[in-house]
Amino acid sequence: LLQGDDGNRAIGIIRDISNRKDAERRLKLGASIITHALQGIIVTDSSVRIQLVNPAFEKHTGYSQEQVLGKNPSLLGSGRHNKDFYQSMWNKLNETGLWEGEIWNRRANGEIYPEMLSLNEIRDSDGKITNYVAMFSDISILKDAEEKLVHLAFYDPLTGIANRVLFRERLNQMVKEGKREKPANNALFYIDLDHFKKVNDTHGHEVGDLLLQEAASRMSQEIRNVDTVARLGGDEFAIILRGISDMEVCKKIADNIIRSLTKPFYLNDKECFIGSSIGIALYPKN
Numbered sequence: 332l333l334q335g336d337d338g339n340r341a342i343g344i345i346r347d348i349s350n351r352k353d354a355e356r357r358l359k360l361g362a363s364i365i366t367h368a369l370q371g372i373i374v375t376d377s378s379v380r381i382q383l384v385n386p387a388f389e390k391h392t393g394y395s396q397e398q399v400l401g402k403n404p405s406l407l408g409s410g411r412h413n414k415d416f417y418q419s420m421w422n423k424l425n426e427t428g429l430w431e432g433e434i435w436n437r438r439a440n441g442e443i444y445p446e447m448l449s450l451n452e453i454r455d456s457d458g459k460i461t462n463y464v465a466m467f468s469d470i471s472i473l474k475d476a477e478e479k480l481v482h483l484a485f486y487d488p489l490t491g492i493a494n495r496v497l498f499r500e501r502l503n504q505m506v507k508e509g510k511r512e513k514p515a516n517n518a519l520f521y522i523d524l525d526h527f528k529k530v531n532d533t534h535g536h537e538v539g540d541l542l543l544q545e546a547a548s549r550m551s552q553e554i555r556n557v558d559t560v561a562r563l564g565g566d567e568f569a570i571i572l573r574g575i576s577d578m579e580v581c582k583k584i585a586d587n588i589i590r591s592l593t594k595p596f597y598l599n600d601k602e603c604f605i606g607s608s609i610g611i612a613l614y615p616k617n
Contacts, residue, residue: 373465379403391469393439404465409435409443428452433470445474487562489540490547498561498569505571509614517614518575520585524566524592525606534601541598542605549591553584578613585609
């Protein structure tokens with residue numbers, strides 16, 4: 332405010348702050364995006380110490396921001412990946428400024444879960460790394476769906492044992508390995524349940540299904556983990572036995588299976604009896 336002979340005068344300075352306001356709006360927008368993002372976000376400094384996480388991170392991992400600030404993200408490690416995995420990740424990140432892939436991490440409660448993770452470098456005007464940003468999504472539901480699809484493709488939905496597709500795959504694999512490894516001793520059982528149709532007709536399909544489930548369970552108990560029992564369809568089953576020395580061993584296993592299937596089945600308060608017929612072939616002898 333200036334005083335003159337003819338009265339007071341004012342001098343004002345006007346400055347255009349549009350750029351500053353735009354910058355403020357961008358900063359607020361960026362902060363809002365980070366806060367409301369469905370993906371978990373981690374921001375570290377150049378020394379890979381956590382500087383910021385968003386609410387989605389807290390939701391997915393169970394860690395609060397206060398628990399992880401200043402710490403290395405390795406605290407989330409699941410132990411499923413070796414040093415070579417992480418070395419390859421950092422090599423790619425240093426070479427290209429970006430890494431993307433699936434990784435297993437651990438929540439605060441100890442639960443291990445799968446993530447789809449992307450890592451990015453942030454550099455200043457001089458090209459110096461100032462921060463790293465990690466964004467991840469919990470893909471547990473997708474992994475569960477994949478496992479269910481695989482199970483439906485390769486396992487019998489009624490009995491839970493291998494289906495015809497998986498049986499043929501493992502049989503072909505056995506033959507290929509047998510050609511490379513001499514001598515190869517493997518066996519194939521073809522099993523047909525006797526009198527199953529009578530049980531089905533007398534007691535209904537519900538009891539018949541229960542019988543197939545129990546029969547599959549009994550056969551599985553007579554073989555090793557390296558062997559395969561499969562349902563080919565109806566009441567027809569097959570078993571692949573690995574590393575069997577001779578036919579006498581096969582006969583003993585077959586006798587055990589027959590004896591197991593001859594025992595009565597108690598299903599829905601009904602006592603049922605079946606038998607079984609087993610054909611045996613050795614590879615490569617037969």
